[in-house]
Amino acid sequence: MKIRNNKTVAIAAMSIILSTSLLFTGCAAVGVSNNAKAAQSVEAKASSVMTVADSQESGKVAEAVGGAPASQKPPLANQKIIERLSYRMETLEFDKSVQTMQSLTEELGGYVQESGIDGDGALQKNESRTAHYVLRIPQEKLKLWKERAATIGAVLNVSSTSENITESYYDTEAHLKALQTQRDRLLELMKKADKMADIVELEKALADVTYQMDQLTGTLRQYDSLINYSTVTVELFEVSKATIIDKTPVTLGEKISHQFQLSLRWMAEAGQGAIIVLLGGLPIILLAVVLGAVLGLVLRRRRKKHAVPVASIKGEEVPDDTDVFDNNTPPQE
Numbered sequence: 001m002k003i004r005n006n007k008t009v010a011i012a013a014m015s016i017i018l019s020t021s022l023l024f025t026g027c028a029a030v031g032v033s034n035n036a037k038a039a040q041s042v043e044a045k046a047s048s049v050m051t052v053a054d055s056q057e058s059g060k061v062a063e064a065v066g067g068a069p070a071s072q073k074p075p076l077a078n079q080k081i082i083e084r085l086s087y088r089m090e091t092l093e094f095d096k097s098v099q100t101m102q103s104l105t106e107e108l109g110g111y112v113q114e115s116g117i118d119g120d121g122a123l124q125k126n127e128s129r130t131a132h133y134v135l136r137i138p139q140e141k142l143k144l145w146k147e148r149a150a151t152i153g154a155v156l157n158v159s160s161t162s163e164n165i166t167e168s169y170y171d172t173e174a175h176l177k178a179l180q181t182q183r184d185r186l187l188e189l190m191k192k193a194d195k196m197a198d199i200v201e202l203e204k205a206l207a208d209v210t211y212q213m214d215q216l217t218g219t220l221r222q223y224d225s226l227i228n229y230s231t232v233t234v235e236l237f238e239v240s241k242a243t244i245i246d247k248t249p250v251t252l253g254e255k256i257s258h259q260f261q262l263s264l265r266w267m268a269e270a271g272q273g274a275i276i277v278l279l280g281g282l283p284i285i286l287l288a289v290v291l292g293a294v295l296g297l298v299l300r301r302r303r304k305k306h307a308v309p310v311a312s313i314k315g316e317e318v319p320d321d322t323d324v325f326d327n328n329t330p331p332q333e
Helices: 003-023 038-064 094-107 137-150 167-194 196-228 252-280 282-306 319-328
Strands: 081-091 113-119 130-138 152-166 230-240
Touching: 081 094, 081 137, 081 196, 094 113, 094 130, 094 137, 094 230, 130 137, 137 152, 137 230, 196 230, 230 252, 252 282
Parallel strands: 081 230
Antiparallel strands: 081 152, 113 130, 130 230
């Protein structure tokens, strides 16, 4: 009975020593025991204390990196903003515009993330082409891109969005630092563990922590890429005639002038369409004229053939059919 009491006291003492060591020094040692039940109890205590310590450490790290208290926000200079731009452009010189866009991107230190051109295949040489580009421009050079975008082509539409990921960024960073601290503790425990069961459990815990750290590291890298390099999407259309963008008329004179210009454009487009239809359909029109002439001639000859000659009514000799049809002179009385 005394032996069991001594063992219980020993286990409790080891647990207290281990808990105190983890809370104030961040390190722990796995006690060597001759009893398997005592070893499991020590390990459970260590896990519980480590969870509490990690939560405290996470709060300290959050305060260090971002001003962690929930009531406070990081300074404006430390805000993490993701910017995206989207352009719709048209151009009369498609190849030149594409080259200008690529050159401007390289000049500003960016790169082409995605690109594609439609209407440039062997079966589509006569069709207007469309280019789709996704560009990554350094955030500090985005203002220059906006100023020089008009050199690529006529800008029809531009839109922009901003996403503030400051809170998510610093939370992820704090979690990663807490996991790094936890990993260091697990490594210290593994150095002092001398039982295979303890080593196996510690290795499993270390593998799980390492996996989470890799995921969070990848997330931070993605955040940094989106923050440091803004995403610019460009839709470029090849046209044969520039789009005319009219100002909204306000006064009576402007409204009359606007309507007059619209009428002139409609008449010009209608006349152009008529010329295109006439000249483009000229072979069909000529064929229709020839067929109409031949049909008219055939009908005319049939009418002459079935007509009753005037001379036969008076009893005179009717000339041969050939003479009647071929000679244009009327029959004599």
